[in-house]
Amino acid sequence: MGPVISTPGPERARPRGTVSGDRYRSFVFAPADLAEDVDLPVELKKEILYLHARLGEIDHWELLGVDWNASADAARAAYLGKVKVFHPDRHGGRRLGTYLGRIEKIFRALTEARDVLGDEPRRAEYAKRTAPPDEFARMETRRLEDEARTGERRARLARGNPLVARVARVQDLVRRGKQAMAEGKFSQAANDFFTVLGLDPRHVEARALADEAKKRATAERARALYERAVESETVGNRHAAVAAAREAAETDPANPRYATFASRLALEVGDVEEARALAEQAVRAGPREGRALEALGAALQAQGHAKEARRALERALELDPALESAKALLKKLRWSFLG
Amino acid sequence: MSDLDLDPVIGIDLGTTNSVVATVIDGVPRVIQNRNGQLLTPSIVAIAKNGRRLVGQIAKRQAITNAESTVFAAKRLIGRRWGSREVEDARKVLPYELVPGPDGNDVRVRMAERVWPVPEISALVLSELKSDAEAFFGRRVTRAVVTVPAYFNDGQRQATKDAGRIAGLDVMRIINEPTSAALAYGFGKSVEKKVVVFDLGGGTFDVSILDIGKSVYDVVGVGGDTYLGGEDFDRRVMDWLTFTFAKEHDGVDLRQDKMALQRLRDAAEKAKCELSAAPGSSIHLPFLVGGGEGRPALHLEKQLLREKLEELTHDLVDRCIQVTDRTLRDAGVRPSQIGDVILVGGMTRMPRVQRAVREFFGREPSRGVHPEEVVALGAAIQGHALAHPAKGSTEVLLLDVTPQNLGIMVVGGYFQTIIQKNTTVPTSQTHIFTTSQDNQAAVRIAVLQGASEKAIENELLGEFVLPGLRPARRGDIEVEVTFDITADGIVGVSARDLMTGQRQSITVTATSGLTEEELKRIMDENLDELLEKKQVVSDFERRRETAERLIAGIEALVPAVTAALARSRFGKDAVQKAEAVVQRARASIAARDGAQLGGLEEQLDRTLQLFKGLAGGNAGEGHT
Numbered sequence: 012m013g014p015v016i017s018t019p020g021p022e023r024a025r026p027r028g029t030v031s032g033d034r035y036r037s038f039v040f041a042p043a044d045l046a047e048d049v050d051l052p053v054e055l056k057k058e059i060l061y062l063h064a065r066l067g068e069i070d071h072w073e074l075l076g077v078d079w080n081a082s083a084d085a086a087r088a089a090y091l092g093k094v095k096v097f098h099p100d101r102h103g104g105r106r107l108g109t110y111l112g113r114i115e116k117i118f119r120a121l122t123e124a125r126d127v128l129g130d131e132p133r134r135a136e137y138a139k140r141t142a143p144p145d146e147f148a149r150m151e152t153r154r155l156e157d158e159a160r161t162g163e164r165r166a167r168l169a170r171g172n173p174l175v176a177r178v179a180r181v182q183d184l185v186r187r188g189k190q191a192m193a194e195g196k197f198s199q200a201a202n203d204f205f206t207v208l209g210l211d212p213r214h215v216e217a218r219a220l221a222d223e224a225k226k227r228a229t230a231e232r233a234r235a236l237y238e239r240a241v242e243s244e245t246v247g248n249r250h251a252a253v254a255a256a257r258e259a260a261e262t263d264p265a266n267p268r269y270a271t272f273a274s275r276l277a278l279e280v281g282d283v284e285e286a287r288a289l290a291e292q293a294v295r296a297g298p299r300e301g302r303a304l305e306a307l308g309a310a311l312q313a314q315g316h317a318k319e320a321r322r323a324l325e326r327a328l329e330l331d332p333a334l335e336s337a338k339a340l341l342k343k344l345r346w347s348f349l350g
Numbered sequence: 351m352s353d354l355d356l357d358p359v360i361g362i363d364l365g366t367t368n369s370v371v372a373t374v375i376d377g378v379p380r381v382i383q384n385r386n387g388q389l390l391t392p393s394i395v396a397i398a399k400n401g402r403r404l405v406g407q408i409a410k411r412q413a414i415t416n417a418e419s420t421v422f423a424a425k426r427l428i429g430r431r432w433g434s435r436e437v438e439d440a441r442k443v444l445p446y447e448l449v450p451g452p453d454g455n456d457v458r459v460r461m462a463e464r465v466w467p468v469p470e471i472s473a474l475v476l477s478e479l480k481s482d483a484e485a486f487f488g489r490r491v492t493r494a495v496v497t498v499p500a501y502f503n504d505g506q507r508q509a510t511k512d513a514g515r516i517a518g519l520d521v522m523r524i525i526n527e528p529t530s531a532a533l534a535y536g537f538g539k540s541v542e543k544k545v546v547v548f549d550l551g552g553g554t555f556d557v558s559i560l561d562i563g564k565s566v567y568d569v570v571g572v573g574g575d576t577y578l579g580g581e582d583f584d585r586r587v588m589d590w591l592t593f594t595f596a597k598e599h600d601g602v603d604l605r606q607d608k609m610a611l612q613r614l615r616d617a618a619e620k621a622k623c624e625l626s627a628a629p630g631s632s633i634h635l636p637f638l639v640g641g642g643e644g645r646p647a648l649h650l651e652k653q654l655l656r657e658k659l660e661e662l663t664h665d666l667v668d669r670c671i672q673v674t675d676r677t678l679r680d681a682g683v684r685p686s687q688i689g690d691v692i693l694v695g696g697m698t699r700m701p702r703v704q705r706a707v708r709e710f711f712g713r714e715p716s717r718g719v720h721p722e723e724v725v726a727l728g729a730a731i732q733g734h735a736l737a738h739p740a741k742g743s744t745e746v747l748l749l750d751v752t753p754q755n756l757g758i759m760v761v762g763g764y765f766q767t768i769i770q771k772n773t774t775v776p777t778s779q780t781h782i783f784t785t786s787q788d789n790q791a792a793v794r795i796a797v798l799q800g801a802s803e804k805a806i807e808n809e810l811l812g813e814f815v816l817p818g819l820r821p822a823r824r825g826d827i828e829v830e831v832t833f834d835i836t837a838d839g840i841v842g843v844s845a846r847d848l849m850t851g852q853r854q855s856i857t858v859t860a861t862s863g864l865t866e867e868e869l870k871r872i873m874d875e876n877l878d879e880l881l882e883k884k885q886v887v888s889d890f891e892r893r894r895e896t897a898e899r900l901i902a903g904i905e906a907l908v909p910a911v912t913a914a915l916a917r918s919r920f921g922k923d924a925v926q927k928a929e930a931v932v933q934r935a936r937a938s939i940a941a942r943d944g945a946q947l948g949g950l951e952e953q954l955d956r957t958l959q960l961f962k963g964l965a966g967g968n969a970g971e972g973h974t
Contacts, residue, residue, distance in 0.1 A: 091566040095747055099776065099837045103736045115776050115836070122774045130682075 035061055050105035063113040070141050071124035080138045086128035093121050181211050197228035233263030249280050267297030274306040286310040301331025359493045359737045360483045361729025366425040366553030369393045370726035371479040374734040379727040384482040395474040396420040397462030399941040405478040412940035417445040417608040419462040424471040426553050427457050429506030445608045467864050469509045470872055473516035494519045495733035497725050499554040500526035501574040503799055503809050516872050522736050528558035530728030531694040535719050536562050543689025551695035553579040557674045559681050568749040571681025571772050575673055580697040586662040587618035610639050625656045626699040636908040637929045660702045667706050691715040749774050759796040759805035761786040768833045778834040785827040792817040797843050816845040816854040890944035897935050897947055900954040910965035928957045
């Protein structure tokens with residue numbers, strides 16, 4: 012092999028930088044430097060002077076002679092080629108004069124460039140920082156496009172993924188249920204909350220809300236039935252009234268009012284058995300409810316259990332002394348007893 | 351043009367147990383045989399009873415009878431500080447005496463009534479190798495590249511360089527052993543990959559990672575343990591032998607007997623080496639220690655199996671792998687990225703070590719290089735490249751790295767790294783520091799090398815003062831400290847007051863413990879010694895070889911003869927008599943006393959004939 016590499020290799024097309032073939036065109040060599048008597052070929056002297064003078068201004072890519080954004084491997088390979096020229100050991104035994112210092116400086120810069128470009132994270136960061144303007148604009152556009160695409164992709168993913176979809180559905184239903192509650196549509200709300208519990212049985216909020224909504228939906232329905240019963244009675248449709256009142260009592264067994272009312276209506280249409288059962292239900296739901304006891308008393312009396320009827324009526328009056336109908340009944344019973 | 355026309359350059363692997371010298375001839379690296387015709391020269395020096403200096407195989411042979419004046423493993427001491435852990439450990443196990451140097455800092459060796467600086471001991475080995483090379487070339491050799499373990503600090507490298515100077519060599523470069531091995535590995539092929547050099551030698555363990563491409567050898571990471579090597583394996587075997595021996599012979603402690611200890615050391619090393627090829631090895635040391643008080647001498651007879659050796663040393667192998675793992679991590683390289691693993695050093699012949707390497711890297715280690723010669727060959731290649739940089743055939747370039755962190759001491763006694771470990775040299779780094787006190791007039795720059803955060807636990811390479819700072823509040827004065835390392839590893843440190851531009855600097859020449867005058871004096875003395883040494887030793891050598899052959903024959907027959915005598919009515923004292931003759935012959939060899947040895951030759955021969963007869967009779971009885 013001949014002497015050390017002395018001329019730069021054919022320049023590759025570069026986004027910017029020097030033009031191939033006339034590397035030193037805009038560079039002025041100091042005659043004293045070029046004339047220094049050392050054991051180096053003149054081309055190498057020129058290259059050393061040129062690189063040394065430009066160390067502060069050229070970037071790592073240009074120093075190593077690779078394209079902007081060249082790979083870490085390419086940078087390392089370029090480094091290995093360059094150091095064969097610029098390592099002081101390659102000039103052992105030669106007279107180098109002031110060139111030794113320049114060679115060492117160039118070598119250090121090359122090593123620094125290798126340290127950055129040979130290490131992928133640092134290389135990528137440096138590439139971003141040193142991107143030429145057109146390249147930078149292109150990168151920026153691509154980055155924005157990428158961001159938009161990423162958002163879209165995430166949404167698509169959410170739809171496709173059953174787990175993600177279910178979480179989204181639960182949130183949706185809870186929101187809808189709450190709104191229905193606020194609007195007083197309790198049965199609709201209850202329906203939503205129970206659906207949520209089907210999807211996610213451990214949803215604590217949904218469980219509490221579901222119970223609440225259910226209770227309120229029931230109360231709502233019972234009241235509607237009661238109102239219908241009252242209406243039917245007013246128009247004289249007693250059987251329909253009984254049926255509606257009974258349903259109200261069944262729907263909301265906790266409310267003694269409905270059972271009491273149903274019991275009274277049943278007694279009026281002559282269904283004594285039914286009247287007693289409803290009255291007993293009313294007393295169970297409201298043991299301290301005078302009217303319930305009064306209804307029970309009336310039913311018992313109709314069945315002929317005078318003693319029990321009297322006790323119930325006495326208790327009813329004890330709880331609510333204003334119950335005229337109870338007083339009247341009791342009086343009747345007394346009479347009967349005496350008679 | 352032949353390389354012989356050029357000024358010859360040699361590469362020297364200055365090992366803990368053995369040293370090798372090589373050169374490049376006609377573009378091909380080759381090992382130079384020593385004058386005994388061997389490739390390896392034991393790194394052992396001795397002063398014989400008659401005052402003569404012995405180096406290499408001759409010194410090794412007489413080590414048994416002259417333990418106090420035989421120095422081996424000097425590499426473990428070179429450039430070390432007196433009082434360091436390594437030196438304290440060495441003092442416990444070495445049969446020769448260590449003393450502190452005149453300033454109490456370095457370690458010196460007492461050998462035959464004289465105190466020797468360690469570099470001078472190493473210089474004896476180097477000059478022996480230099481003479482071998484001169485005999486080979488038929489002309490003077492002055493330039494050399496010498497290898498050291500990658501983990502050697504500046505002091506140890508400087509001491510090795512001094513040893514070269516004492517030996518009359520211009521040490522062109524100190525290079526790392528693993529790097530050197532990689533140079534030899536890649537020589538003549540086009541290698542484009544990352545390789546790991548796993549170097550387990552006699553006394554040190556080194557691991558290096560190199561990125562090789564375009565004949566450039568770029569070191570990307572080094573690590574190691576300066577106190578882990580073949581001798582530690584030997585010592586495990588020795589300890590096992592002394593322990594079992596003590597158990598079998600009522601607590602006889604072989605460590606009290608330096609001669610026995612030396613024979614034990616040799617036997618342990620030999621057994622260890624044999625176990626690399628065979629599943630078992632028998633250790634056979636007749637007349638190891640006197641029984642005392644008229645009782646017969648005690649013999650050691652032991653079988654060592656490979657499994658036992660592996661059991662005794664498994665933690666040492668584990669340590670090697672741990673160090674390798676850490677080094678790869680430091681360099682940011684995964685085991686799977688490694689293209690080849692080069693095994694260097696005699697210890698890598700051990701099957702257990704090879705297995706551990708194979709398991710760690712998941713690949714078969716390279717078998718292309720000779721583990722004992724490869725380091726010297728690489729040094730020769732680098733020497734050739736440095737001396738003749740433009741020659742095509744050996745156009746290699748080695749990019750070495752700093753082995754340890756370099757920095758200065760800062761407030762609070764802490765160590766501030768300026769040049770990180772594993773930085774490619776030549777390099778320079780600059781840091782700006784500020785004053786720590788109001789109106790501080792000067793800053794003291796203490797240059798340190800090491801891995802510890804605390805300044806005091808690192809090696810002090812040198813210090814200087816930058817005076818004349820203008821009075822100011824603390825923190826207001828800025829001082830720029832620049833570290834500069836040249837290709838041959840010379841560290842320069844400068845400090846500059848950024849306000850006034852005032853500058854101070856030093857070139858750090860790590861001290862090897864020898865002053866310049868001392869070096870000069872030693873070199874003058876050596877010149878006289880060299881002139882005197884020309885005389886030929888052939889007559890003695892011939893006699894010694896005969897005697898040693900006879901001794902070996904006698905010792906091999908001892909078990910058979912002992913058995914025969916046990917059943918016989920006569921010749922009970924034959925073994926004791928033989929023992930006496932053998933001892934006298936060994937002493938003569940140690941003293942290099944050819945005349946006395948000649949006289950003993952006949953007695954040895956007679957003893958051997960007698961033994962052969964007795965052993966033969968024994969065999970005959972066995973048949974009837």
